[in-house]
Amino acid sequence: MNDKGTWEFGTRQVVYGAIGAALYGVLSWASNFVPLPAAGNVTFRPAVAVLIFFAVAYGPWVGFLAGIIGNTLGDALSGWGFYWNWSLGNGLMGLVAGLAAAAISDFRAQKDIIKAVGWGIAGVAVGMLFASLTEMFVGGIDLNTALVGYFTPAFIGNTVVTAILVPILMIAFAAVASRRGR
Amino acid sequence: MLVTWKYRPRNTFIQSLDPRTRLIFMFSIILALTIPEIWDYRLILAIFAIALTLYLMARIEWKDVRRIWLFIFILVFFIVGLNGLLSGRGGPSSVTNLPSPIIFNVPIKIPFTDIGWDVPITVSKAWFAITQVTRMMTMTLLALPIPYTTDPNVFGTAFKRMGAGDKFAFTMDLAFRFLPTFARDFIITMDAQRARGYEMDKLKGGIPERLRKLSPFIIPVVMQSTVTGEEVIDAMDLRAFGTKPRTWLKVLTYAPRDYVILGLGVAIFIACCTLKWGFGIGGYFVPDFFSNWILGL
Known part of the structure; x- marks a missing residue:
C-alpha cells in the first residue's frame, strides 16, 4: 500500500484532484436545488460519494486534494465562509479512503467494492472526527457537543451515502474504464 | 440556474487587500x-x-x-x-x-x-x-x-505565494476553472433526465432508495469528467507539466x-x-x- 504508485504525485493526481474537487464543490452547491433526504438533524450529501470514489479510483493524494479543495469550493459557492478545519477534515476523509486504491484491481468485484466502502467509511470517521474535535479548539465547544452535535450526524449521513452510492459509481466506472482501455 | 460565485467586485477597503492578508x-x-x-x-x-x-x-x-x-x-x-x-x-x-x-x-x-x-x-x-x-x-x-470578497481566480496564486507547492496551487487553480463546466454538465444532465420523465422533485421510498435514485444525475457527470481528465492529462504531459518550477500569470503584491x-x-x-x-x-x-x-x- 505504500508503494510508489499509491503515493505518486504527478500530472494525473493534479488533474484528477482538481476534477474531484470541482465535482465535490458543484454537487455540494447543487444540494441547494436538489431535494435531498434527511432524518432528524442528519442530512445526506451525495457529493461525499464522489469524493470517496475519486479517492478509491485515483489514490490518497487525489482524495486529499479533492476533499480539501472541494470543500473550500463548495463553501465558497454556497457562501458559508472559509473553515480550514472542516476543509482539512474533508481532505483527510479522501486521503484515508484513497488508501484502498492499491488494494483494488476490479471495480466490479464484490470484494473490491466492500474494501472500497470499508476504507471510505474509515475515511469518513477519521475526517469528520478530526473536523469535529478541532472545533473544540477553534470554537471552544466541549467534547460532548463535538461528538453528539457535530460528529455523529456527519458520520451517519456520510456513511449511508458512501455505502449506497460508491458501489454504483464503481460499477459505472468499470464500464467506462474498460471502454477506454486505461 | 447558473453556477454563480458569491464574489462581486466592490469598491471597498476590504476588497483592495491582498487575499493573503x-x-x-x-x-x-x-x-x-x-x-x-x-x-x-x-x-x-x-x-x-x-x-x-x-x-x-x-x-x-x-x-x-x-x-x-x-x-x-x-x-x-x-x-x-x-x-x-x-x-x-x-x-x-x-x-x-x-x-x-x-x-x-x-x-x-x-x-x-x-x-x-x-x-x-x-x-x-x-x-x-x-x-x-x-x-x-x-x-x-x-x-x-x-x-x-475574494476573487475566486486568485485563490491558487494566493496559496502558492503563501508557500504551497506548485502542484497543490495548480490543482486549486484548475479546480476553479473546471467548476463552471461541471456545473453546466450537471444542469444539462438534470434537464435531459427530466425530459425522459424523471421526476426529481418527487423521489419516493426510504432514504437508501431515494439516494439510489439520485444516481441518474450523478453518474453521467462523474463518468464524463473521468474521460475529460485523460484528455487534460495528455495535454499537460505534452507541455511537460511538472518538469520545472512554474511561473504564474497573476502577480500579487x-x-x-x-x-x-x-x-x-x-x-x-x-x-x-x-x-x-x-x-x-x-x-x-x-x-x-x-x-x-x-x-x-
Whole structure:
C-alpha cells in the first residue's frame, strides 16, 4: 500500500484532484436545488460519494486534494465562509479512503467494492472526527457537543451515502474504464 | 440556474487587500484566541469589535447572507450556547470547578420513566455561554466574508505565494476553472433526465432508495469528467507539466494597507500571548456587574 504508485504525485493526481474537487464543490452547491433526504438533524450529501470514489479510483493524494479543495469550493459557492478545519477534515476523509486504491484491481468485484466502502467509511470517521474535535479548539465547544452535535450526524449521513452510492459509481466506472482501455 | 460565485467586485477597503492578508489575519485571530486560551470577555469583546468593523467594511448585502446567518445563529445559539449554559464545558475548568451561585435548576427527565435530575444553571455557566457565543461569532465574522470578497481566480496564486507547492496551487487553480463546466454538465444532465420523465422533485421510498435514485444525475457527470481528465492529462504531459518550477500569470503584491492589517493581526496575537503568559490576564472570570445583575433579577 505504500508503494510508489499509491503515493505518486504527478500530472494525473493534479488533474484528477482538481476534477474531484470541482465535482465535490458543484454537487455540494447543487444540494441547494436538489431535494435531498434527511432524518432528524442528519442530512445526506451525495457529493461525499464522489469524493470517496475519486479517492478509491485515483489514490490518497487525489482524495486529499479533492476533499480539501472541494470543500473550500463548495463553501465558497454556497457562501458559508472559509473553515480550514472542516476543509482539512474533508481532505483527510479522501486521503484515508484513497488508501484502498492499491488494494483494488476490479471495480466490479464484490470484494473490491466492500474494501472500497470499508476504507471510505474509515475515511469518513477519521475526517469528520478530526473536523469535529478541532472545533473544540477553534470554537471552544466541549467534547460532548463535538461528538453528539457535530460528529455523529456527519458520520451517519456520510456513511449511508458512501455505502449506497460508491458501489454504483464503481460499477459505472468499470464500464467506462474498460471502454477506454486505461 | 447558473453556477454563480458569491464574489462581486466592490469598491471597498476590504476588497483592495491582498487575499493573503485576509487569510493570514484570520489565522492570526484564531491562533490569538486559541493558543493562549483567551476567555476574558474584555479581550474577546475588543477582538469581536475589530472583526465586526472589518465585516461591516466589506459591505456585503444582507439579502446575500440572510440565510447563512440564520443557520449560524441556530448553530451558535441553540447548539453551542445552550450546551455551554447547561454543561459549562468546552472552556476552562474554572467554569464548573469554582463555586458559583445557582440562578435556577433545569429539570431533566427521561421520557416514559421516572428517572430524572436537576441541572443547576449557575452564574458562571451563564456568563460562559455568553462568552463562548461571542468568541464563535468573532471567528465567523472573519470567515464568512471571504467568499464574498475574494476573487475566486486568485485563490491558487494566493496559496502558492503563501508557500504551497506548485502542484497543490495548480490543482486549486484548475479546480476553479473546471467548476463552471461541471456545473453546466450537471444542469444539462438534470434537464435531459427530466425530459425522459424523471421526476426529481418527487423521489419516493426510504432514504437508501431515494439516494439510489439520485444516481441518474450523478453518474453521467462523474463518468464524463473521468474521460475529460485523460484528455487534460495528455495535454499537460505534452507541455511537460511538472518538469520545472512554474511561473504564474497573476502577480500579487502587498500594498502598505496590507502591512497595516498584517501588523494588526500579529500584534493581536503577540498581545494575547503576552497578557496571558506574562501578566496572567486573559483567563476566565465572571465580572461583578453580571453577577449583580443576574442575581438581582
